[in-house]
Amino acid sequence: MSHMEILKASGFGEAELGGGTLSVATPVDGSEIAKLSEHSVAEANAMIDKAHDAFLKWRTVPAPRRGEYVRLLGEELRREKDNLGALVTLECGKILQEGLGEVQEMIDICDFAVGLSRQLYGLTIASERPGHSMRETWHPMGVCGVITAFNFPVAPWCWNAALALVCGDPVIWKPSEKTPLTALAVQKICERVSAQFGDDAPDGLTQVLVGERELGEAMTAHKKVAIISATGSVPMGRAVAADMSKRLGKTILELGGNNAMIVAPSADLEMALRAIVFSAVGTAGQRCTTLRRLIVHEDVYDALVPRLIKAYEGLPIGDPLADGTLVGPLIDDQALRAMDAALEKAKSEGGTVHGGGQALSDSHGAAAYANPAIVEMPSQSEIMHHETFAPILYVVKYKTLEQAIEMQNEVPQGLSSCIFSTDVRETELFLSAAGSDCGIANVNIGPSGAEIGGAFGGEKDTGGGRESGSDAWKAYMRRQTNTVNYSRELPLAQGIKFDF
Amino acid sequence: MSHMEILKASGFGEAELGGGTLSVATPVDGSEIAKLSEHSVAEANAMIDKAHDAFLKWRTVPAPRRGEYVRLLGEELRREKDNLGALVTLECGKILQEGLGEVQEMIDICDFAVGLSRQLYGLTIASERPGHSMRETWHPMGVCGVITAFNFPVAPWCWNAALALVCGDPVIWKPSEKTPLTALAVQKICERVSAQFGDDAPDGLTQVLVGERELGEAMTAHKKVAIISATGSVPMGRAVAADMSKRLGKTILELGGNNAMIVAPSADLEMALRAIVFSAVGTAGQRCTTLRRLIVHEDVYDALVPRLIKAYEGLPIGDPLADGTLVGPLIDDQALRAMDAALEKAKSEGGTVHGGGQALSDSHGAAAYANPAIVEMPSQSEIMHHETFAPILYVVKYKTLEQAIEMQNEVPQGLSSCIFSTDVRETELFLSAAGSDCGIANVNIGPSGAEIGGAFGGEKDTGGGRESGSDAWKAYMRRQTNTVNYSRELPLAQGIKFDF
Amino acid sequence: MSHMEILKASGFGEAELGGGTLSVATPVDGSEIAKLSEHSVAEANAMIDKAHDAFLKWRTVPAPRRGEYVRLLGEELRREKDNLGALVTLECGKILQEGLGEVQEMIDICDFAVGLSRQLYGLTIASERPGHSMRETWHPMGVCGVITAFNFPVAPWCWNAALALVCGDPVIWKPSEKTPLTALAVQKICERVSAQFGDDAPDGLTQVLVGERELGEAMTAHKKVAIISATGSVPMGRAVAADMSKRLGKTILELGGNNAMIVAPSADLEMALRAIVFSAVGTAGQRCTTLRRLIVHEDVYDALVPRLIKAYEGLPIGDPLADGTLVGPLIDDQALRAMDAALEKAKSEGGTVHGGGQALSDSHGAAAYANPAIVEMPSQSEIMHHETFAPILYVVKYKTLEQAIEMQNEVPQGLSSCIFSTDVRETELFLSAAGSDCGIANVNIGPSGAEIGGAFGGEKDTGGGRESGSDAWKAYMRRQTNTVNYSRELPLAQGIKFDF
């Protein structure tokens, strides 16, 4: 399909794609594919007010009925999987397999949220007073603002939206200014769902803000946005947290990762090799869960690293829409320059660089294709403490597992981590209180590719938020503790006497 | 017992109580009871480092063993209940019944935490991939800083500490500079417990910072303080949140309340009357859960309010250590002046004030005893949106329950709330998504006096934190999602194919 | 639609419907609609073996993938709702609204089970030993035999099957010999789903046994049937329990109900009236949750009961497929005779009968249409302790709520119960430890019509089983407690020393 065909398949008309101020380019070849109208801050505020009106209605729609909305959304996404997957690839440059995988994640979380809509379990609790009953209930919280990044243009919205909608919260979405089209395509889907769903779906249940950073700031500033769920860089997250702290608003932060894999002597090296390559070069190294640091036991270093370097050399780089491509472009030229700079710094810190540099420079014009790089480092140097959003994999050696874990935990980020080892004493130690300090810790799989059934997110500079499965839904609701006295007495807790 | 006898019973020697720079007065008569040495910021930082060292050891002590520490703490508190209760009364001025009740709450949460120490349940989760198992585990988080306020000088520390200790986190306590003695008395108890417990209890497991605000700031500034749990005013909470947002640290905020009771036509007015008086004048109106706003249906207003005014007139005000006293002193003269100012403002907004003003001015010297005040307001005016930490109860009328709930929810705080009604249609509406927006909502009991089995805390400006029962313990731990691949294959989630 | 058209719409060919030994009549007019082949016990045993083979495969299919099977089943049921709903009505005689409602319940539980397929949560648990981790996981149990009754011919199967399939257990269904056609129609749907699902769905995942009681006995006798979930009469349940006790197999028993409503003085009598009529005459009184006993406060008796008698007189009785019918036929003539006998007994015990007797005797030939009956009783006599599967509602008076609750609890069955009262002190007492002893207790709704989100089932002679929502799924799995020692030490629990 041509780029225009992909856009049309997602329902975009030509008028919609032109005439605005926000230029959207495809990283596939760097060409502009849309010039979109942007929302003003005033418009954003009006949309938030509308969302809040929607909230007042939506919160009293029974949760299982809200679940039906999300079920219909899941069905519509199933129907649109191919179209939306291709659009994801077109707009953010990840290979089609990953574009489709991202839509599949949207579908999965919808299925999960439907079941959740008949749960949203609070607790009934034993009371210490006769004739009293205690319980705790979770209620809808308010408007949920969702800020997403270019690298996962649609799935994180859906992790948030599927839960938020079931939890009774309307959603306003501020996508990356680099990937607004996928957001608009999803909004079209939501509008079809609302039409199908009927009157219970209030106007403004889901909305998209097209534009730059100030629209995000409009959300953090507005009292009626009860929750901000933000995915992106650590500085962005700090800014959101600071803004929200002024009004004591709730945040769900999914910020940077600097994810490591430990390869132990007992590891199955074949599996490790495959996992490393997918984790490190998938999405051209632009996943928050991308593998960035490889900590290899000295005894298996020579058996693994040369083969890895070799594997890198043969990776098919190119048009992410094309069959067989495994490495697509970076999002833009700035990303490529940042990668170059990081590799330079790594060299200056004693690293030996394999690969790196621009790829396919002739054939793809303005697009920023990069050769994935492996950098052998003498030790965990300064540059390794930073997340560079590019396919750079640093490799260091270790002697003892305790030392490897210490290296793994040394960086400020705390998103994902893994160990390749077949020794249960090592794998369980890695998962223990004295092991990885990340929100995600895996054994014999890479750091990326979480299932939606678990809670997703990380600690430290990663921001502490959790999305997706387990009880992540609680972040979208307010908890209320209730005590009901059904007796004719008025006993006080803790046995206090107060008689007048 | 004399004041000095109370101090001695809690183990204070004379040397300890003098020679320092921090003057501690008892609100009972305004006299100085101690001049304590204060910690410098440098000392605070050293104590934090020590706590972090303790953390590295404590986190690997098995949780049920950590629970044994808390069990011993509970036993010690049982033994010390009378002494510590009296000291609470001496230092913060609440009546002895309430001082003892506060210690009982400490004991209760210890018992609860002991049971918890064999739970700390994460989940095992069904994985979508063959040969994979998923689970989520909760691990110790790090040093927990606890900031408490004068009005509950010991219980909130224990809500936090009992859970934090069981969860594997050492605790550093910054009590109010008005109530450091109770904190030091509790620290003495902890030291006895540590001695009993033996080597597993590392040095620095619990520590107390004596001094002013800059010690709290030392904690928010220090990377090794993973969690700050702060009880106090909204501005304090905002400051903590802003500081912690800079380093993306975790907070548990328990800030101001502006708690209302709705009295419906069907209410049992006898019970309502008793509940109002205890909730409004208990702790001399200085509980965060104190009843501050009474929203009475117009049909029962005349049957209730005059009786209430009458009841206020007969309340025994006086020495909180004395039998029969129900209303003790305010914490200090500043509190009395703030009360006066609020009453003035209320008058200017159309209110009719009953009571108020200084009580017992002759007999108690420098102490700030106040006559509790009832203020009949024509509507919910500006002053009613503020929390004045004093025994002022504003009363307004309502016509429909929807209107009453709207008034209840109109203020910026969201801690506690209640309804007196015998009509289940009203009481359940009040507890529903369209009802009270507070963290606590009760039926036929007042807003104060929560049991430790439920989660305690509130929404909006109250800060969103939860302490005590239910799953409040999760705030003291980090969650880790694990996927273990025990197969010899490497399937990717979401069915992605990536073969090279 | 004609009866034959209804059968054809569900996919039955003529060959299939004839030639067998099991005569199936429609209660609509008593005519025979099929003569089905019956399975022998040998065939049943072979089918169980096949199901067990299916189990060995199905248990290793990841649960979310099993959930996809159930999702497809839900989709297929959505498509077939009208057809299957009509067939339910044709075969068991409930009105079309209720036939459709029953299919909706199937759909609802499928949606719920899909979400569950990414949960099936066990726990991770704090261990008392250093270097040890504890967890509990739920594993597939084995073949699940499902025995259903004529009155809910399809929904209870689906409550069981949706959960069992997600939990990893193949299902063998023994429907009532009075309603095998709906079972076969559902099996056809399952076969379409299996075809769509592909190779992961083993042969024998769902199977139907057509025939009489000995087929149920084949299941209880067979070691490879790990669980029997049986819905039906108390004697049937006792027989199943006795058989299973011989081999210590698991049972889920949903047996008789003898459900009461208490109408308190404060009740909204309009609502009570509507609830009573639906609960008492819906499904012609043949629900296990049918309202059978009405316990009315003496102060409102005269305001309620005469109106109720009047309402009964105007109920449209007739063809359940026809618009406007509210009362369809009893299942067969035997049911009508049992109803007559119960009414006779009630009279002999002092009751005054309103209604009762055969209805529409001319126009409907062999069908057993009954006039619903209200029986005013002087007290709760012997007959009221029995469940007669027919539209008989016994009415008694009460003076105090305690007395009413005692009457409610006096019968051997313990399925469902409710109170109509607007007084929260009454309603909460009814729901308390000293209130209703039933598995279901409602306030201001009738005893029937449970949502699938809650656990369904009852206590005492009702058998103690739970199906549907909450953690009812656990009955279909086996729990395993795991302790993993990842240290190099071997400490014993409880601090035992054992050195050799």
Next chain:
Amino acid sequence: MSHMEILKASGFGEAELGGGTLSVATPVDGSEIAKLSEHSVAEANAMIDKAHDAFLKWRTVPAPRRGEYVRLLGEELRREKDNLGALVTLECGKILQEGLGEVQEMIDICDFAVGLSRQLYGLTIASERPGHSMRETWHPMGVCGVITAFNFPVAPWCWNAALALVCGDPVIWKPSEKTPLTALAVQKICERVSAQFGDDAPDGLTQVLVGERELGEAMTAHKKVAIISATGSVPMGRAVAADMSKRLGKTILELGGNNAMIVAPSADLEMALRAIVFSAVGTAGQRCTTLRRLIVHEDVYDALVPRLIKAYEGLPIGDPLADGTLVGPLIDDQALRAMDAALEKAKSEGGTVHGGGQALSDSHGAAAYANPAIVEMPSQSEIMHHETFAPILYVVKYKTLEQAIEMQNEVPQGLSSCIFSTDVRETELFLSAAGSDCGIANVNIGPSGAEIGGAFGGEKDTGGGRESGSDAWKAYMRRQTNTVNYSRELPLAQGIKFDF
């Protein structure tokens, strides 16, 4: 201490110990230590009635207050640990370390139950109908009968009683007729606790039935015994289940085990060796979790088994009260004869027996001391499918893990199991749906010595019951699902319309 001193330390007077019909011998030397009065069936029935009266009162005592009772019980057990531990050893013959460990388990479960008393969590659940709230609450169930076996004379009672008491259920205890003294000693402790606790503790809260099997049958026959929790042999469990099936009563069955360990090639053989010896000869092989079957990989067989045989030869057998003894006596001569018979059968099935036969025959008179036996078997023969309550360990070889798991699962019992392996692929497979079919499955620890935090119990012939931690407490309560309609409408579930 002399035997009489041990009895006196537990509070027995001489009068109490004589004059009855039930002879109690100590396995230490076979001498009679008491002749107790037995209860008649009529007395048992009266005690059950009394327990039921206690239930009607106890169920309305708030659960945290009931928890206080159990806390006091735990404190009293701490004080009595040495005395009760010695009595356990005297009466059942296990070594003192194990006697003390058993009392520690009682203490642990009390601590756990205290925390539980402020939980007993049910759920609040999202309702599909507007203006409705759903929840599920757990209520006290009724009298709990506890039947225990001689080998754990006190801990299993406490696992049951601590939970049952907190859950609101009085307890009647039928101990083994071989170990009534420990039961009576515990009852004395309970009576002290009741006295301390005050009026809230009704008469008959805990009671002990002294006598034979017919007293157990009195409990299974009596409608007012809501739950029977029985620990013992499979035939006993089947009898209880059959009796209870007649009245559809609840059972918690903890029956026989036939527990295996798989030793894989990667196992730490040092640790395995230690674990095997403790698991196989602890309590002289008379634990339900005793290791009975050792399944060793052929590659490590020769490195392990000869050392094991050697270790057995040096085990100190003798007076269980004496320091240094690791193997005490069997319970009686019949046990010794059963052991001999099993060894004979093993030989006839091709086994090579090491050890076995009577030990210490001279010095210990009537006591039944046995030499622990190891039997090398050519394959898993008939005798290995049976549980012989004696220190016999069968050893077989395996080639593949799948084969080892198949052997492990082949026996009818399903209590406990373990694997020694350091390969996470093996250990996780062993814990998976395709792994061990037991209720307990451990890695790198033996099958015995469960912590109280997990649910204890097994599948298949082991009876399916669960006691102790996790949500085992639910078996002592009844679940109630509540829907409260607080609207003025009466919508039906599943969207059914029913208007008359």
